[in-house]
Amino acid sequence: MNADATATPLHQEEDSVVEIKGLSLTFETNDGPVHALSDIDLSINRGEFVSFIGPSGCGKTTLLRAVADLERPTGGKLEVNGVSAEQARLNRDYGYVFQAPALYPWRTIGGNISLPLEVMGIPKSERQDLIAKNLELVNLSGFEKKFPWQLSGGMQQRASIARALSFDPELLLMDEPFGALDEIVRDHLNEQLLRLWDKTNKTVLFVTHSIPEAVFLSSKIVVMSPRPGRIYDVIDCNLPRDRSLDIRETPEFLEIAHRVREGLKEGHSYDD
Numbered sequence: 558m559n560a561d562a563t564a565t566p567l568h569q570e571e572d573s574v575v576e577i578k579g580l581s582l583t584f585e586t587n588d589g590p591v592h593a594l595s596d597i598d599l600s601i602n603r604g605e606f607v608s609f610i611g612p613s614g615c616g617k618t619t620l621l622r623a624v625a626d627l628e629r630p631t632g633g634k635l636e637v638n639g640v641s642a643e644q645a646r647l648n649r650d651y652g653y654v655f656q657a658p659a660l661y662p663w664r665t666i667g668g669n670i671s672l673p674l675e676v677m678g679i680p681k682s683e684r685q686d687l688i689a690k691n692l693e694l695v696n697l698s699g700f701e702k703k704f705p706w707q708l709s710g711g712m713q714q715r716a717s718i719a720r721a722l723s724f725d726p727e728l729l730l731m732d733e734p735f736g737a738l739d740e741i742v743r744d745h746l747n748e749q750l751l752r753l754w755d756k757t758n759k760t761v762l763f764v765t766h767s768i769p770e771a772v773f774l775s776s777k778i779v780v781m782s783p784r785p786g787r788i789y790d791v792i793d794c795n796l797p798r799d800r801s802l803d804i805r806e807t808p809e810f811l812e813i814a815h816r817v818r819e820g821l822k823e824g825h826s827y828d829d
């Protein structure tokens with residue numbers, strides 16, 4: 558295994574946040590090895606919004622988890638902010654938003670957002686300011702004292718985003734955060750996330766199954782294909798940064814969506 562980048566650092570551009578070179582990750586299972594990721598090369602710069610799209614099992618979550626140091630690559634190199642994924646995790650370089658909100662039901666919304674700050678030893682008065690600031694960022698001001706079950710699914714997911722942002726990480730890792738929500742709520746949250754990205758200039762890695770969501774949100778779309786999980790296409794998405802949902806009707810949008818769809822079709826096997 559050579560996933561630790563401490564020995565020979567990758568050549569990084571100054572504003573590179575994630576550098577991946579020849580990365581592979583194989584799970585050993587009772588049924589034999591599963592090649593979840595194979596020969597992945599990818600470079601993500603500061604301030605980019607990068608979506609990962611591909612059929613089930615193509616390794617999207619595994620790749621995100623590798624960046625978060627929740628999975629160890631079996632080959633290749635991976636750097637986050639110029640250090641190993643492990644060091645980046647220890648440095649708290651990223652916030653992670655899961656598919657389900659994963660809020661603690663016995664804590665209020667404010668209490669949930671406070672948790673990572675408590676773990677970091679941030680004093681209470683400072684925590685209060687950070688909770689208020691991050692609730693405002695996700696349009697949840699006034700909900701601090703509510704419990705998760707008192708909020709809708711969309712609001713809970715926004716609270717999870719506020720928690721991931723609470724310690725102001727530069728990198729936000731989001732694994733299908735809106736997958737379980739209905740289309741209207743999802744549209745609304747997509748718009749809010751775009752505003753948030755524009756306002757905070759975070760680097761976002763975002764896993765999705767939705768072509769319109771990927772095109773609407775991203776500055777770059779990574780199309781993946783399965784068995785073994787690999788990158789099939791990387792598409793630059795140069796839509797204006799202050800786009801609204803109406804942009805989905807424009808020729809530019811539809812052209813990018815078409816290329817993503819073609820990539821998914823070509824990289825997809827329907828044998829199983």
Ligand SMILES: Nc1ncnc2c1ncn2[C@@H]1O[C@H](COP(=O)(O)OP(=O)(O)OP(=O)(O)O)[C@@H](O)[C@H]1O
Pocket residue numbers: 584585586591592593611612613614615616617618619620786
């Ligand atoms: N802990 C594990 N042990 C064994 N195999 C695993 C493990 N985690 C993932 N896999 C396998 O690795 C492959 C990639 O899985 P992964 O969850 O990354 O795909 P995905 O693209 O995120 O899928 P989905 O869209 O369904 O979430 C799949 O074949 C999956 O079964």
